[in-house]
Amino acid sequence: MTLASIVWDVDPVLVHLGSLEIRWYGLMWGLGFILAYEIVSRLFKKEGYPDYWADKLFVYCIISSVIGARLGHCLFYEWDFYGAHPIEILKIWKGGLASHGGVFALILALIWYSKKVTKKSVWWLFDRMIPAVAVVCICIRFGNLMNSEIFGFPTSLPWGFEFIRSREWQELYNQNGVAQPCHPTQIYEMLYCLVALITSWLMYYKFHLQRQIGLITGVSLLIFFGARFGLEFMKNPQVAEEVNMTLNIGQLLSLPLILLGIYLIATSKKRKEAF
Template identity: 30%
Template sequence: MPQELLLPFPNIDPIAFAIGPFAVRWYALGYLFGVGLGAAYGYLLLANTRLWHKGEPPFAAKDIWDFAFWTMLAIVIGGRVGYVLFYNLPYYLANPVEIINTLDGGMSYHGGMLGLMLAVILFTRFKGNGNWLSGLDLIASVSTIGIFLVRIANFINAELYGAPTTLPWGVVFPTDPEQLPRHPSQLYEAALEGLLLFLVIRIFTHVFYSLRRPGMVAGIFGIGYGLSRIAVEFVRLPDEQIGYLYGGWLTMGMVLSVPLVLAGLALVVWAATRRESLVRG
């Protein structure tokens, strides 16, 4: 393919800044700013009590900053445990000390999501008698911010790129040993799982007042994220140590996303068919 038809890789240094031997990477900043901006947006949602079922958010707006700390722990621990279990268990069983070595970059989104779900359920119970389903709705409303930023960081790191393509926006990543134009699958995920899903959920929370039906927004997130991830997996290269499952086109990302879609559908149906009516305020 002629080089002028390719999308040039920006070659941004993965290290955002360094102070002496201490280096801060864009990937870490993606998580930090994702949690920080998500907490700020969550504060606005929690403070607007008219959005919530019976005017009762899962916990007080001021408590979102405490939950931000829980969020970081849940994402890191859940993401790492998920990667170990879902993506490279034989290796870590043989090398258990490597489980705590997060410098290899092994993190699973689905594991982080499960950790975050558990954290918000426990935090909601810890802070009072709030509805834990509304807690899931809260993290569904804000987590797309972090997804967007981390996928952009994946692109900067030139990792998790896609299969070869002849499309004009194919990117030649510097980390690709074959130096072929490839799908910028990180940007696809940032656009679908991050930006588009945020806008969709925003419509449901502020136009249809779906936070008044506990579980509805969490279900919409599950459906939206799961379908977006499955779609991108068709053009994203699978993890090298796993490859395509059953010798075909199926990937671990697809396998882990199917239950998410099904759970999302179940939540939406359950929330929509509850007897309590939706009252606009």
């Protein structure tokens, strides 16, 4: 028997404690950062660097990525609303985070961190952080799945999801008694993050390519944002402005990161570190 579709009926709230809710999305953000901290701290310890490097890095990453992701969503996707209601920017618990904003803010924060703490190239740092970044991204996309959000267009493939708790899915794809399953693009994004995790891990531990500073980061940027660029063609528009765009906002924001990845790969040999 062929599976027609998967009915996704998962409560986005993991635990109800009176008026307090513990949501999957917030839990996965927290879990992602904890795992990332463990990965980077063990790597720093392996290379003989001080323990406080990881502690400070943890603070820089949390603050910059959360603020950047929030501002990225507000500025890139819904500025008409947030520009008129700036106080709403602070209400992060209502949702609205953009991964591109988090990446741009993270790069800026870690340039500062590198100058103040490691005294090394920011790409030296990113080469060691990529597996941790990939783990955080996997956790966040899992949180998106549990929220039944950021899914794709309808599909006839057997792994299409019916996101029955999503108001957007109900309004667009469950009308007149016909339910249309959609691409679970959250899972697709988890998969390319897993590819980036495995690739960067092998490049570091098996092939020792961290000696070419920026190479691991460059390859990973191509995996992350090359795949993201392609997947955007099967995603529903996140805001109304994207409906008539040839390339949507996510794709336009991916392009500079793809170009940065190409640049880092092309110039990595010039930054070869002496061991």
